[in-house]
Amino acid sequence: MPLPKSFLARMQALLGPEYPAFLEACSQPPFRGVRVNPLKCSAGLLRQSLPFAIEPAPFAPTSFYAQWDKGFGSLPAHHAGMFYAQEPSAASAVTALDPQPGHRVLDLCAAPGGKSTQIAGLLQGRGLLWANEVVRSRAGALLSNLERLGVANSVASSCHPQTLCQGLAGYFDRVLVDAPCSGEGMFRRDPRAVEEWSPEHAASCAIRQRAILDSAALAVKAGGALVYSTCTFSPEENEETAAWFLKNHPDFTAEALPVPLGRPAHDGGPWRRIYPMDGGEGHFVARFRRGDGGPCRAGTFGGELRGSLAEAGRELYRSLFSGDCPERLAQVKDSLLLLPEGLPDLRGLGVLRAGAELCQVRKGRLEPSHGVFMCQQGQACREPLELSPESPELEAFLRGEELECGGKGYRAVCVNGVTTGFGKASGGRLKNRYPKGLRNK
Ligand code: SAM
Secondary structure, three states: OOOOHHHHHHHHHHHHHHHHHHHHHHOOOOOOEEEEOOOOOOHHHHHHHOOOOEEEOOOOOOEEEEOOOOOOOOOHHHHOOOEEEOOHHHHHHHHHHOOOOOOEEEEOOOOOOHHHHHHHHHHOOOOEEEEEOOOHHHHHHHHHHHHHOOOOOEEEEOOOHHHHHHHOOOOEEEEEEEOOOOOHHHOOOOHHHHHHOOHHHHHHHHHHHHHHHHHHHHHEEEEEEEEEEEOOOOHHHOHHHHHHHHHHOOOEEEEOOOOOOOEEOOOOOOOEEEOHHHOOOOEEEEEEEEOOOOOOOOOEOOOOOOOHHHHHHHHHHHHHEOOOOOOOEEEEOOEEEEOOOOOEOOOOOOEEEEOEEEEEEEOOEEEEOHHHHHOOEHHHEOOOEEEOOOOHHHHHHHOOOOEEOOOOEEEEEEEOOEEEEEEEEEOOEEEEOOOHHHOOO
């Protein structure tokens, strides 16, 4: 699709002598990439499990270029949550955020979950990831990706940024605003981004970004960091929005990124830009540090389940897995959840799920859920059924079919030691419990 003339004129003005290199890059196919999920596997194991080659990308240690022009979604390693398909420069924002194990991290504009799942990998199961997506219809994909990649220490919500950040004011060590933008860095991948583009659209995105940043600032605790990123090139959504934020939030200072990704920004600020000439589709990343902050306004969580149902849930957990059962459980309708440590009060914040689903309560019986298996390493599961990535049995399992198998009771199904689902064994067969919506056709 031809690029709009007014967009090209803006890029020529912005890039000057580099404009021909940008035009040349725009005529090439887009970069494709995968990000290894360290919660479930190593880069070495991912390499062995993929039918294509991967090469390290410069934007995050877990990010790789992929030589693959087909879909990723039906690959066994994808079902098992060993990787997230992500254009490599999109990993730069979380590299700038630099979350540490034990941190509380808010991803305010989170769907479909590329950056949330990257944050979860860096938290290594410690601390809390709060992944929020205001557009409810996009939150399903976020929930599904958090589950697939085995993220247990998370809360997913669909809440307006202002309500959420007022409710959790001063609570987070790190806040990421990966803002909705005019998407100029998507042009090589998505013709709709070209169709929707206009100078007026870029200007209206900048207004919305500033409102989101105003809310996000509230959620950062004193001494915490805020990262702002877009996948567009327009200065009003990038350098000008970053400068606007500093001017309007004197309790924040601009910081250099921990790693100098891409190239310096156009205004001499400490922010960074990535163009297709730099090995990625396009990103802008700015990092701010909060000095003084108001007191933390998050309430204390009080929704813990106690009594015989909680004990039955723990017993079920111990019958399935060898590790310690998380201490706190909650019940939401028919669902029992394993809660992360240190939750705040969740009420009024549009929470869709906290922690991992352990089981469903059906007619007084506890039926384990797909989610709890996805958060376990294969070796922590009792009697896992190991299948090779190329085996017809694994293909059949991922299509939802029954398998031949010994033993009795719930058994995890693993690929190269990584859980991809479970079934219930009896009479020499494994009844398939792989969720219908995830199955290969
Ligand atoms: N961080 C995501 C990832 O890595 O997968 C991509 C986020 S995308 C660039 C921006 C998100 O912001 C979209 O999911 C969009 O629905 C959401 N959004 C749209 N309007 C918003 C608003 N007013 N406030 C907060 N988020 C908004």
